Each structure stands twice: as structure tokens, then as C-alpha cells.
Amino acid sequence: MAAALFGRLCLALLVSAATVAANVEKTIFVAGQTATDDADLFHSSITDVLPRLIPKLNAWRTDLPAAFSWAEGFPDNGTTWMILGDLVAGQRYELRVCWTATQPTAFSVDVYDLATVATTAELAMSLDNFVSKKNVEEASSGHYSALPSATSLLRIIAAADFFAADRSAMKPGSVPPVVVDVILDPYVLNVLPRSLVPVVAAILAVAAASAWLARRVILPGLQAVALSGQVSEDNQRATRKLE
Numbered sequence: 001m002a003a004a005l006f007g008r009l010c011l012a013l014l015v016s017a018a019t020v021a022a023n024v025e026k027t028i029f030v031a032g033q034t035a036t037d038d039a040d041l042f043h044s045s046i047t048d049v050l051p052r053l054i055p056k057l058n059a060w061r062t063d064l065p066a067a068f069s070w071a072e073g074f075p076d077n078g079t080t081w082m083i084l085g086d087l088v089a090g091q092r093y094e095l096r097v098c099w100t101a102t103q104p105t106a107f108s109v110d111v112y113d114l115a116t117v118a119t120t121a122e123l124a125m126s127l128d129n130f131v132s133k134k135n136v137e138e139a140s141s142g143h144y145s146a147l148p149s150a151t152s153l154l155r156i157i158a159a160a161d162f163f164a165a166d167r168s169a170m171k172p173g174s175v176p177p178v179v180v181d182v183i184l185d186p187y188v189l190n191v192l193p194r195s196l197v198p199v200v201a202a203i204l205a206v207a208a209a210s211a212w213l214a215r216r217v218i219l220p221g222l223q224a225v226a227l228s229g230q231v232s233e234d235n236q237r238a239t240r241k242l243e
Helices: 002-021 114-119 121-132 194-242
Strands: 024-030 059-064 079-084 092-099 105-113 152-160 178-188
Touching: 024 105, 079 121, 092 105, 105 114, 114 121, 114 152, 121 152, 152 178, 178 194
Parallel strands: none
Antiparallel strands: 024 092, 059 178, 079 152, 092 178, 105 152
């Protein structure tokens, strides 16, 4: 009974994991220390406009723009940039983008340090194009939001991955935004994502309970059955000898 229950639980966890993985794109990175010179490379028009995600509030649900990969203006029309702030230098993080199967989309998720973005022409141009599409009224007022000591930049490219018989739905301007959850998951001791700790704890608890039941209940029962069978066999042999 216990072994069967444990097997069903493991099967359910595996099925759930497969279901989630089908709609998750992720990347794992190690946060670096942001130098002051790197932070100075970014103007307030960038740091004030970009959305921010920090480990304390590690999930952000939003609509991301998407575009067909064959359409003019891709990937800029399907690109979103974010600031990942309040990171601990040297700590490992997992960044996940989750979306529903009802919106078929292919995501590209990359995390860069500030110096890489500032010194790479392609990345810097992509970031500038994204900022230019945002409302920069607050940024143009001269207000400056300082970057945290450990900061990375996240780039998400969303490519619409569907075909429709209706030609109007295949027009570049007809691609709807994709509802996503952007999750910043810090690792515990750089070994395990924090969100998986309860799952691992539950599996270990079930495994420990199953082992205890097997040793204290199932094994003695099997030994009793085996002993009973041996006694019955000995009795049959004794009966044959008497005959």
C-alpha cells in the first residue's frame, strides 16, 4: 500500500513537471558585482523606464509584446528589457518565463551584465530601441534612479509561433501581447532553486515515511507470510513421510 502510494506520488510529480516545462523558458546565471563605472554608463532615461524585478518580489505578471520572426522589425518589436536588481554577487539565480499553451510563443531569455550591454553595439541598440518606445516623461524630468550594487539586465525576445487560416491573424500588427510570469528564483546555497525546496522536502518526507512503513509494517508481514509458507511446506513433507 505504502509503496503504491509513493509510486503514484512520484508519477504525479513527474507529470506535473512535464506539463510546466512545456511552457517555460529559463536561464541560469551567477550575479556579478556591478562596478560604479558600469552603472555610470546608463542614463536616467534607461534606469527609470525599465521595469525592475528583485528576489524579494520574485514574480511579475505582465503582457509582453510578441512579433512574427519573419516580419519586418523583428526582433525589436518582440523585445523587452528589464533590470534585475538587489542581486547578491556570486549567487546563482534562475530566471523563468512562464506562459500558457493558448498563446504559442517561442521565447529567447538572456541575462547580461551592465558592461556587456554598454560595450556591445547590438545589445546597446536593442536597449535604446526598447526605451524609445516607452513613456520617458518621468525620466526626462532629470530624476535619477541609482542602480543597485549588484545588477543585471534581462532581455526577453518573444516570437509568435502559430499559423492561422485567417490571413488577417497572420498580419504583423495582429499579434496579441503574451501574458507571462517572469520569475527570479535565487538558489539556496547555490545548489537548489528556492521554489523547489518545499517540493524536495515533501518528496523526502514521503520517502522517509514509506521507508518506515516498509521496515515496520510491510517487511514483518512478508516475513510472516514466508514463515507460514515454510511451516506449511514442512508439514506437508512430514505428512508424506508418515504415509
